[in-house]
Amino acid sequence: EVVMTQSPVTLSVSPGERATLSCRASQSIGSHLVWYQQKPGQAPRLLIHGASTRASGIPARFSGSGSGTEFTLTISSLQSEDFAVYYCQQYDHWPPLTFGGGTKVEIK
Amino acid sequence: QVQVQESGPGLVKPSETLALTCTVSGGSVNSGDYYWSWIRQSPGKGLEWIGYVSYDGTSNRNPSLKDRLSVSLDTPNNQFSLKLSSVTAADTAIYYCARYHRVQGWFDPWGQGILATVSS
Numbered sequence: 025e026v027v028m029t030q031s032p033v034t035l036s037v038s039p040g041e042r043a044t045l046s047c048r049a050s051q052s053i054g055s056h057l058v059w060y061q062q063k064p065g066q067a068p069r070l071l072i073h074g075a076s077t078r079a080s081g082i083p084a085r086f087s088g089s090g091s092g093t094e095f096t097l098t099i100s101s102l103q104s105e106d107f108a109v110y111y112c113q114q115y116d117h118w119p120p121l122t123f124g125g126g127t128k129v130e131i132k
Numbered sequence: 133q134v135q136v137q138e139s140g141p142g143l144v145k146p147s148e149t150l151a152l153t154c155t156v157s158g159g160s161v162n163s164g165d166y167y168w169s170w171i172r173q174s175p176g177k178g179l180e181w182i183g184y185v186s187y188d189g190t191s192n193r194n195p196s197l198k199d200r201l202s203v204s205l206d207t208p209n210n211q212f213s214l215k216l217s218s219v220t221a222a223d224t225a226i227y228y229c230a231r232y233h234r235v236q237g238w239f240d241p242w243g244q245g246i247l248a249t250v251s252s
Contacts (some may be wrong), residue, residue, distance in 0.1 A: 025195075056237055058237055058238045058239075060239075066244075067228055067230075067242035067243065067244055067245055068179065068228075068239070068242055069240075069242075070238050070239065070240040073233075073236050073237060073238040074236065074237075079238070079240065111178065111179055113179075113237075113238075113239075115237030115238075118181075119181075119192050119193065119194060119195060120181050120194040120195060120196070121181040121232075121237075122181065123178055123179040123180070123181070124178070125178045126178050126179075
């Protein structure tokens with residue numbers, strides 16, 4: 025099973041600042057990585073697939089990068105609606121499909 | 133646009149079977165591009181992929197649940213279902229159904245989720 029490790033667990037950022045979230049895979053997964061955003065009481069929302077391709081309707085301030093075992097989600101200028109938990113998910117070696125433990129982006 | 137919605141009992145007794153259904157609207161489960169999937173999230177915890185069923189009825193399950201899990205497709209009603217047997221308190225979670233793109237690897241859309249509590 026591919027273990028996905030996200031860091032930090034909590035990220036405190038001021039509105040308008042840049043947020044950088046990390047996701048590490050226990051083995052190489054190429055670019056087979058997806059990012060989701062989850063707000064309290066809601067289902068996850070698809071943000072990025074293929075490590076760097078924004079899903080339909082996702083603002084350009086969200087960008088993804090990386091390949092192999094190291095991946096990054098960057099939010100260039102945090103808006104109030106961006107404070108949430110972010111999960112990564114790999115789809116290279118499965119079953120099982122696996123998710124990271126999440127990074128909570130909170131207001132500083 | 134495609135939407136999915138979970139339904140089923142919110143309370144299950146220990147050792148019994150949890151049975152949930154996901155209804156798909158705005159699209160057909162009879163599509164070879166997608167797998168119809170279940171994911172769960174334990175209270176305050178992360179996400180765990182449970183399993184999927186394909187348009188042709190084939191399925192795949194998380195090895196951690198394999199012996200207890202059944203996922204099936206109901207094409208005429210555009211639904212798919214989950215049955216998890218011999219449940220314990222550890223199976224208490226929000227259960228989501230979602231469409232999974234078999235090539236691009238993403239889950240979208242997701243249902244709103246249903247809280248299934250295992251308790252006597």
